[in-house]
Amino acid sequence: MVAWEAPTVGWQTAVMSSSLVLGPMLRHTDTTSAAVWVETRRAAQVSVHAGTDEDGSPRVWRAPTFRVHGHHYALVEVTGLRPGERTAYRVEVDGAPAWPPPDDPFPPAELHTLTGDEEVNLAFGSCRTSVPHDRAHHLTHGVDALRTLALAVAGGERPDVGVPDLLLLLGDQVYADATSEAMQEFIASRRSLDEEPGTELADYAEYAHLYSLAWSEPALRWLFSWLPSLMIFDDHDVRDDWNTSVQWREEMEATSWWHGRIVAALASYWVYQHLGNLSVAERAEDEMWRELLTRRELAGADVEVDLTDVLDAFAERVDKHPETYRWSYARRLGDARLVVIDSRAARKLEPGRRSMLDEAEMAWLDEQVRGDCSHLVIGTSLPYLLPQGLHHLESWNEAVVDGGWGRRLVGVGERLRTAFDLEHWGAFTDGFERVGRMVQEVADGQRGAAPGSVLFLSGDVHHSYISEVDRSGGSRVLQLVCSPIRNPLPRVLRTATAVLARGIARPAARGLARSAGVARPPFAWHTVAGPWFDNNIALLRVEQDRLSTSWLTGEVRHGDHDHPILQVAADVELDVPVPGPGALAGDPAVAHVHGRQQRP
Known part of the structure; x- marks a missing residue:
């Protein structure tokens, strides 16, 4: 174990005095390129310095900042790297050192590219509130699992399944509708909390401050600086129950503040989360990135481009017409394929025709769900497979709102829908069945050679579990859920969730x-492990014929709230034979579970 101490005092002052507000964040990385994202305190030229060329000359990549609502950002595309390269890097702002900070106690941050044939070692999770890491907030919010992982890795500790190569954040990275005391202090400095929307976010400036609170803690900032990350939103990035139904949309649009909220939410999401999801080639085709480059060319390379007007118009348009832009994306991870689905913005909400994905998004997904890969991994913030009791309850509710129990109960069903968050895949029956058919076809080898497994990775529900589709052959189809990173369910809801997850409720x-x-679902499924309720971050190692998964949590010992200890909440091995001659494709997956899962 490396001897070191994480900073606990004065870090906010150090961050605020830096030329960087946030970052560097290492985002999309492939075999020859990496994206480094920063928010700066002023208009500037940002440069990334990493190693030397073959002739010994320094390798430097540069980008000017662009401006949105008075905030300054740069995304530096680091290209021409070698597959499998690992090299320390630093960031300069206008030629002055900006990262790492002086006397940085953390190990050097590195750029590391993929080789193209590596095994997948993926961390994933969702639902993280940003409050202090002290005794009082550990009692109310629990220990931050992602920060604990960062502290452990910085100290030289290696989880049993290894240090992750990629972090997939599956939504609710910021809570726009349930703000912390620090966020409310900022809001109150700008407007009265008695005016709508009160303590919730109203505009872009408030989103920018919320992201700063979420991502500026030193251990997390160090983690983001070297661990490539991919992201997708969920409802609390915008508001609880976002796009649950037509009635929900109408109620929001009738308020005085919703238009400002949704425009700020989607504009800031493009800047803070989505832009870094894209590869160099995808950014070159992205309409907002092209607009930025066009304006930069007209203004001159040294002039900071202001994207405020065009980005706000873009956000307003894609909210009203989600078919005009895609937030979903796909990646190749060695021999595996990762498909990340937007299950919030592109919903079809018309009663009787509801689907989690509209026609354009469904057609795109249909193209992505293919075999000829070792494993097909589908990321969706909302679990595709809920415990069956919960799934049937949501399907029932959808049918009641559509008049299945008579018109008099439609309003009751709608109120139950929003009160109890009955808006997962089971509440969008048409979309659930269409995706189910795609998945069964790929698992049966009808869309190219069948993969070893089809894995759904999800969050949202504030408890963790593994489920498997009951199949007599072909690829395994598994649902893995990791939630929350830091936002535990109240105990009474844990008990209700556990009851609905068990056989008697089904x-x-x-x-x-x-x-x-409601017709019977096209297939049955069962729980392999769970549920458990710890704050977690999950680590998934995908090999050709084996899946190793660990759910890691933080534990405070001896009253040391600054330095929680990484513990295993659950450790699961799933034997996943590869379909083909001689494979045991018809045998159920074998799960070996141990750990100390937090029960209701």
Whole structure:
């Protein structure tokens, strides 16, 4: 173990005095390129310095900042790297050192590219509130699992499944509708909390401050500086129950503040999260990035481009017409394929025709769900497979709102939908069944050679579990859920969740759904492990014939709240034989589970 101490005092002052507000964040990385994202305190030229060329000359990549609502950003495309390269890097702003900070206690940050044939070692999770890491907030919010992982790796500790190569954040990285005391102090410095939307976010400046609170803690900032990350939003990045139904949309649009909120939410999401998801080639085709380059060419390379007007117009348009822009994306990870789905902005909400994905998004997904890969990994913030009791309950509710129990109960069903968050894949039956058919076809080898498994990775529900589709052959189809990173369920909701996840609730909920005219799902599934309720970050190692998964949590010992210890909440090995001659494709997956899962 490396002897070192994480900074605990004065870090906010150090951050505020830096030329960087946030970052550097290492985002999309492939075999020859990496994206380094920063927010700066002023208009500037940002440069990334990493090693030397073959002739010994320094390698430097540069980009000017662009401006949105008075905030300054740069994304430096680091290209021409070698596959599998690992090299320390530093960031300068206008030629002055900006990262790493002086006397940095953390190990050097590195750029590291993929080789193209590596095994997948992926960390994933969702739902992280940004409050202090002290005794009082550990009692109310628990220990931050992602920060604990950062502290452990910085100190030289290696989890059993290894240090992750990629971090997939599956939503609710910021909470626009449930703000912390620090965020409310900032809001109150700008406007009265008595005016709508009160303590919730109102505009871009408030989103920018919220991201600063979420991503500026030193251990997390160091983690983001070297661990490539991919992201997708969920509802709290915008507002609880975002796009649950037509009625929800109408209620929001009738308020005085919703238009400002959704424009700020999507504009800031493009800047802070989505832009870094894109490869060099994808950014070159992105309409906002092209607009930035066009304006930069007209203004001159040394002039900071202001994207405020065009970005706000873009955000307004894609909210009203989601078919005009895609937030989903796909990646090749060695021999595996990762497809990350937007399951929030592109919903089809018309009663009787509801789907988690509109026609354009569904057609895109249909193209991505293909075999000829070792494993197909699908990231969706909302679990595709809920425990069956919960799934049937949501299907019943959708049918009731559509009139399955008569018109008099439609309003009751809508109120239940929003009150109890009944808006997962089970509440969008048409989309659930269409995706199910795609997945079964790829698992049966009808869309290229069948992969070893089809894995859904999700968050949102504030408990963790593994489920598997009951199949007699072909690829395994598994749902892995890791939630929350830091936002635990109240105990009463844990108990209710555990009851609905168990077998006794399934026939009762299925009976309800059938009484409202809901057809039986196209397949059955069962729980392999869980549920457990710890704050977690999950690590998934995908090999040709084996899946190793660990859910890691933080534990405070001896009253040392500054330095929680990384612990295993659950450790699961799934034997996943590769379909083909001689493979045991018909045998159920074998799960070996141990750990100390937090129960209701």
